[in-house]
Amino acid sequence: MKINCYRHFFLWFLAFQLCLFAVxxxxxxxxxxxxxxxxxxxxxxxxxxxxxxxxxxxxxxxxxxxxxxxxxxxxxxxxxxxxxxxxxxxxxxxxxxxxxxxxxxxxxxxxxxxxxxxxxxxxxxxxxxxxxxxxxxxxxxxxxxxxxxxxxxxxxxxxxxxxxxxxxxxxxxxxxxxxNTGTFQNIAIGAYLGLILLSLLFTIFIFGLIKRTVFLLYGFYLIVLTVFIGAYLGYTNVLLPPKSLDVGRAIYVISIELSTAVFILFAQQVLMAKTYLPKLKKSVEIVILIQFTFRIFLHFAANSLYSSQVELFMKLWYLTILFLVIAIIIEILTYLKHNTKVGSYFAISYLFMTIGSILLVLHHSFGLLKLSFYGLPGIFYASVIEICFLTTALTIVVGQVYQERNTLANKLVLQQQKFLNAFVQGQEEERKRVGGELHDNIGSKIANLKRLFSSKYADAKMQKEFDDICEDVRTVAHSITPAEISLVGLSGAIDELLETIEKTEQLEVNFNTFQFPESLNEDIATHLFRIIQELLQNVIKHANASMVDIQLFGHKNSVTLSFEDDGQGTIKKNDPSGLGLRNIRSRVTQMNGQFLFDSIQDKGTSVLVIIPTKYT
Amino acid sequence: MNNQTKRILICEDHQIVIDGLRSIILDFPEFDVVDTANNFSELLPSLKKNNPHILLLDLNLPHKNGIEILQELRLKKNHVKVLILTMYNKKTIVNKVFSEGANGFLLKNCSSEDLHSALIHVSENDSFYYGEGVIETKKQNALIDDEFYKRIRLTQREKEIIKYLCDGKKVPDIANTMHISPLTVETHKKNIYRKLGVDSSVKLVTFVHENQLL
CATH class of the missing domain: 2.60.40 (Immunoglobulin-like)
Known part of the structure; x- marks a missing residue:
């Protein structure tokens, strides 16, 4: 039905046309x-x-x-x-x-x-x-x-x-x-200008975000295109003083050549001709350069030469245009093959602009085809469509770039976290293994050896030597792993740690627990012990503090470590050299906990570690 | 078998240590190693079967450590004399085993004489035997007197936050004034409540005023 209807219209339209010609x-x-x-x-x-x-x-x-x-x-x-x-x-x-x-x-x-x-x-x-x-x-x-x-x-x-x-x-x-027609034209041209300005702003904004020259080139293209369309629509006649109206024609020629050149160069960038068709890209660039300089040269410097050999020059010019059109179409097709979604937007925009340009050339050079609606030329409409699609396509490209960056950054962060976690875990296991081996196996064997020897040779000097070795092994093993956590719990281990620190350092450490669960998961206890060790080391090394408060709290669904010192408080939160802090963070993450760090100049540092516990 | 002979059970996971101990104890006529166990699961049936006088117990054992075994035995009203034999020489550990009801503490690098006197002491006395070089400690009763003071000792950060809380400020405002995150303030507040044993801001204010904490 619908098709029939159209056919009817078409027939009537033909009849109407014939009537017109009859005049x-x-x-x-x-x-x-x-x-x-x-x-x-x-x-x-x-x-x-x-x-x-x-x-x-x-x-x-x-x-x-x-x-x-x-x-x-x-x-x-x-x-x-x-x-x-x-x-x-x-x-x-x-x-x-x-x-x-x-x-x-x-x-x-x-x-x-x-x-x-x-x-x-x-x-x-x-x-x-x-x-x-x-x-x-x-x-x-x-x-x-x-x-x-x-x-x-x-x-x-x-x-x-x-x-x-x-x-x-x-x-x-x-x-x-x-x-009335004039009003419509003004509205259309105003809307066009608005579209261009929006696109221009948008492009500059994007260029500010991700510094890619393609967006600058697009902005430049938009400006040149506006100049060209403006000149073609006769705005040079309005804006220029009457004596230099001929300049308007010059502007028109330059802007049409420049916009063609920028359009082609921009297309090379956007269609990634460099990666897909590097040879074609080079020849296109050479052709566009020659065409541009030659056309400008002929128009301004050698007009007489031009008018005497019009046919030849025009043929040359059409040949280059034909070449460029074919090149662009090949590039569009190649690009479409690789990027279907964005490619189609580019393809449509370039198709319209290419067709518009071809029609313009045909119209003005051969008098073929008249393409104007409401007194505005076809190239005007073509460029509206082109700008719409190009801006959309570029927006999509930006979206893709951002998505890529985000996923990449996320992946990187995750990977780093994983790395650190694995490192910390591996370190802990290794310490446990070496410490245990040293303490249990080697220590026991030396102790046994001592008894075996002492039952045969009653030599006090040798016995003392054996005892020293045992003490050394104990100290080393202890510094590697706080094995007593499993024996005396976290608070016992911390007591021991503080005892050794108070022996060597001028530091007053207050350690208290408040309803802290005795039977805390050993992994969590070890992590917390290491965190406290690390924090104490930080304080001793950097904080220049005289007093430290360490408190362990047991809450309903969590345990909290509060660590405060009265030092200078200059340990920066994101100090890249603070491997210790990163280590702590990693441990906290492994326990699904939270690490709260605040450091105020001359008011000391306060660290809170909150660990959720399901079993307490 | 002499009636006077004390039966000894060794619980230790290193065979070389067991062998060493065995050979030394062989020289002590009044003691006899009746059995050895490598871990808790082997220990229990052996305890039942041999009913030893003395248990030589290592602390570092697989699955269940010495202190846990000790706790379990005492829980089961088993009053076998327990002599701890370990590489650890830590005050906290000595304290711990003492409070859990062990009868003596020996270091693994002790001499045969020390082992001998330890065995004799444990089998004859009820007091705790400290081996050579073991750090002797007594349960510090002074600590208990300090308990209240310790309970209300506030850190700098806590004092600051209590001051704001007593002024009636809310957590987000405190976070703003102190330039720290609300979670930090919230956590400190939770800690303070736990520390002072209060569960509301009203009780906190009362407690602070009664004890003149600020």
Whole structure:
């Protein structure tokens, strides 16, 4: 059903088109309806000349020859220097009317409208960057007033320089329709500018976040593109003083070349041509560089050379464009193969811009295809779509980059934690093993040896030697592992530790327990013992403290170690050299506990370790 | 078998030590090693079977250490004389075995004479035998007098937090003023409550005022 419906529409549309074509050129345009919106090309014949006509008159018509083309817009080829078109108006209404001719091409050099009055030509309007001496609106327009019931014939005369084709729509509108269209255009252009500015801000913001040149390049591309679209829409005519309107054309040429170049270079970066197609990337860069310099050189420095060899240069230019288009398409396809999701966004945006650019070239150079909606060129819409998709795609890329970074960072942290945990665990096991071996096995054997010897030789000196060895073994074993934790519990072990410390250090240590469970899990007790050992060592080494408070608390579901000193409190929380602190943290993490550290200058350091206990 | 002979049971996980002890005790006519055990599970049936006078007990044993064995025996009302034989020479350990009801403490590197006198002392006396070089300690009764003082001894950080708590400040405010995390304050508060045996801020304030802690 739906398809049928479309077919119907299509048929009606064709019929409508035929009706339009049935209107013969050079017919008198009868202005009877209130709304007028007509394409002048449909209503007038065109005559061109390759010789310069200094002053157009009714007699000089003979120097022109008619052109028959079915284009829907005015197109004058490279060699054409002058052209004219003639048409007639008949005002059927009883009120005076004002008809506005608006031109879509902003770089018209010279266009005049003459009215035939008593077999003489009267100048009605004169526009163009070569002749105009006052500031103009964005698009060129010529206003033609008509008296009630007046019938008049007009000549529209163009002068242009050789070597540059000219393609322009000329739309006939009544005053109100003209301004309505203008309103729509202004809104569209405003929205476009907003989009560009947003994208630009966004890009700069992202560049600030992750310093990647591709975003800077994108920002630059956005700026150049805006300049190009602005020039193409005729804003140079508005912004520049009337005397330097020709500069506007120069800006247009430079910006179109620059935006093409930046577009291509940006595409190289984004499509990762360097990794996928390095050779193609190099040749693309060389071609774009040659094209850019050559075009600028021809346009500004060697215009005469250019105009004498127009055909050759244009062919060269089209060849490079064809090459670039093919290269970009190949790169898009290669990129799509590797990155489906983001690739499709890039592909769509580049596709639109490429098609838009090709159509623009075809339109202005060969007079093929007219692509404008509501008086705005197709490239304008193409670039809107392109910017939307590019910004979206870049956002996705940023998201991916961040995700990658985050997962990587997380992995790294986890790995480090695992490493440290394994290290601490391994260390503890090893200590236990070596300490136990030393204490039990070797110690016992020496003790036994002593008795065996003493039963045979009663030598006091030797016995003392044996006792010394035993004492040494005991001390070493003890320093390696606090084996007495399993015998006397954590608080007993700490008592012993403090006794040795108070013997050697000028440090007063108060140690108290408050309902601390006697039968604490031995692993936890060992960890806590090591933590206290480590903290005490820190205090002795760095804190310059005179008093330390160590307290063990037993709570309902947890045990807490509180460690305070009255030292200078300068041990930094994240001191990278503090392997001791990291060691402590690792131990606390292994027990699923929490490590709270606060150190205030000259007010000492306070450490809290909270360990959850399920079995107490 | 002489009636006067005291039966000895050795509980020790190193065979070389057992062999050494055996050969030494062989020279003591009044003592006889009736059996040896490597761990607690071997020890129990042997205790039942041999009913020894003296148990030579090592502290470092697999599965169950000497102190735990001692506790278990005393819990079961087994009054065998226990002579601890160990490499450890720590005050806390001596204290511990003493309070758990052992009868003597010997270091493994003791001389044969020391072992002999220890065995004789243990079999004849009820007082605790300290081997050569063993650090002699007595249960410090002074500590008990100190208990109250010890209970309310506050650290610098705790004093600071109690001051704020008594002012009626809430944990987040205290954390803010002291530039520490709320969890730290909360933990200190919990510790203080436990230490002073209170369970509310009102009781804390009363306690602090009654004892003039600040």
């Amino acid at each position: 013969h050129a050079n017919d008198t345009i009868v202005l009877n309806t209130s709304v007028i919106h007509k394409n002048l090309k449909d209503l007038s014949a065109v005559f061109v000349s390759e010789n310069e006509i200094s002053a157009f008159s009714l007699n000089s018509q003979n120097d022109f020859s008619p052109v028959m083309d079915n284009r829907s817009f005015f197109y004058f080829d490279f060699d054409v220097v002058s052209a004219y078109s003639t048409f007639s108006f008949k005002n059927d209404s009883k009120a005076p009317r004002e008809i506005i001719l608006s031109f879509s091409y902003p770089f018209l050099e010279d266009a005049k409208v003459y009215k035939v009055v008593n077999n003489n030509l009267k100048l009605e309007g004169n526009i163009g960057i070569n002749t105009l001496k006052k500031a103009v609106e964005r698009t060129w327009k010529i206003s033609i007033p008509l008296l009630p019931n007046e019938t008049a014939s007009y000549f529209l005369v163009f002068n242009k320089s050789k070597g540059k084709p000219l393609a322009t729509d000329i739309i006939l509108q009544d005053r109100d329709t003209y301004y």
